[in-house]
Amino acid sequence: MNGAFADYKWAALVSDWTVFGEGFAHTVLVSGLALLLALLLGGFFGVLSSGSSKLAKGLARVYIESIQNTPLVIQVFFLYHALPHLGIMLPTFAVGVLGVGVYHGAYVSEVVRAGIQAVPRGQLEAAYSQGFSFWRAMRHIILPQAKRMAFPPLTNQAVSLIKNTSVLAMVAGGELMYQADSWSSSNLYYGPAYVATGILYIALCLPLATYARRLEEQTGVKG
């Protein structure tokens, strides 16, 4: 086979597999930590926007809208290029976790808010009537119930999050996309590099997406 997918190019890819392996591991690590950050932020702001305080709701709105209505690339570039001018130098790994985590945190907030709204109002009242504060009621009564509703869309968020870590290739992020890109731009073996990279992303995302679909079907049957 000749051209973009010539056999010798594949052979080169196989012998340099550690480059891709490193990128893959990096992607998994950044994704895991960014997901954790997104869940923390999403949980916090999702609960904030479900409370009765107008100020808290407004604060959550500002975060959610400003993040959802600007491209992820700008946010990552801001962390990478603009923050150093303010004297804050973040390692690219931190830029990755922070950028992607904060971005998806905004989407997770909306998922959490929708989940909370799906829990009948009487649950919060019952908790209040027993002496629970708002935050404790959320933690022990409302969020465990909201979780069932929110789990399938959260899993979908995890899939988007993994794919979106590829944006970090633009700031030398060291993750899978960056490794593939820098390997292939030195030897011009773009074909195998991108196909292999795509397959690795599928290996990560497809099981999650399938799991999410199955969860959706299950909740659909129960609901």
Next chain:
Amino acid sequence: MIALQGIQKYFGANHVLKDIDLTVAPGEKLVVIGPSGSGKSTLIRSMNLLEMPSKGKIVVDGVDLTAPKAEVEKVRESVAMVFQQFNLYPHKTVLENLTLAPVLIKKVPKEAAEESGLAFLDRVGLKNKAHAYPAQLSGGQQQRVAIARALNMKPRVMLFDEPTSALDPEMIQEVLDVMVDLAKEGITMVVVTHEMGFARQVADRVIFMDAGRIIEQGTPEHFFVNPEHERTQLFLSKILRSH
């Protein structure tokens, strides 16, 4: 025990409670009746501040709940509520429903909360359902669990907001039986209900509300034999005819 002073409540332009002054004595069994939309649910819900009055003062056990920074949560620990829709926690077993708040809020040791919880379940005839989930119970059973859950807080006041209104007719009696049994104790009870038989049997005092006002109050004898107000007479004649 509970004092409502000069209460006004608006929902938007809707004036649902008008000039309410009401005192509930310790140990009193107070029954609130009235047509739907008369404000009786809002009234009972303001007694634990689930509804914040637009004006006026609510004093429970000497604590002014309407004061800024009032310890509302502390007061709610001793003022339990039973809801029309039961509002059991569906993700917890029956026994967990009973122990959750005592353990987390009142810091009762788990074993003690379980022990008293089982005793209350026994009392409402549902000890064998301790490890079931609410969805596996009938409406009447769920409401009895809700009463046991309220009791396990060891409250001094029990508020019942139309506890039998969402039940199928054949399940109403089992819940009323539990409430009648409870009324024999010293606990303060405020009950919003359409069950006139219950009112007659347990009430020390009956209040009739209409259009956000307390129209008439008195002993059950006064009420059912000799109501003064025309509106009370009309309401009673309608509701007693339907029973």
